[in-house]
Amino acid sequence: MVTPVRVVVALCLVAPFVAMLWVSSYAKADPAFIGIPFFYWYQMLWVLISTALTMIAYTLFQREQRARKAARAEGGARS
Template sequence: MPNKAAQPTRPLVRVVIAVLLIAPFVIYLAVPSYARIKPRLGGFPFFYWWQLAWVILTAAFIGVAYALARRGASSPDQADEKGE
C-alpha cells in the first residue's frame, strides 16, 4: 500500500473555519449596529455588554476553528505511517 500523506482538510470544513475566524471581525466593525445604550444588562449599556459578550464568543469561535483544523490535520492514515 502506498504511503499516504495526511489528508488535507475538506473544503467545507475550511469554509467553516474561515467563517468562524472572520465573523467576529465583521461584528466588531459593524459599530453602528450596537452603538446604543438600551437595552441595559445589569446596569451596563448595550454597547459594553455586547462587546464583552463578543470577546468571549470570539475566544470560543477561535477554539472551535482550532479544533476543526487539528481534527482535519490528524487522520487515520497517520497511524499507519507510524506502524500502529
C-alpha cells in the same frame, strides 16, 4: 485546498471581525444589562463568543490535519 472544514474554520474566525466592524449595529445605550449600556456588554459578550469560535476553529483544523496526515501515511504504506 478548500474543504468544507476550512470554510467553517474561516467563518468562525471572520465572524467576530464582522460583528465588531459593524459598529452601527451596537452603537447604542439600550438595552442596558444590570446597569451596563448595550455598547459595552455587547463587546464583552463578543470576547466570550470569539474565544469559543477560535477554540472550535482550532479543534476542527487540528482534526482535519490529523486525518490528512493519517491518510497520507496510509497511502504511503500501501505503495
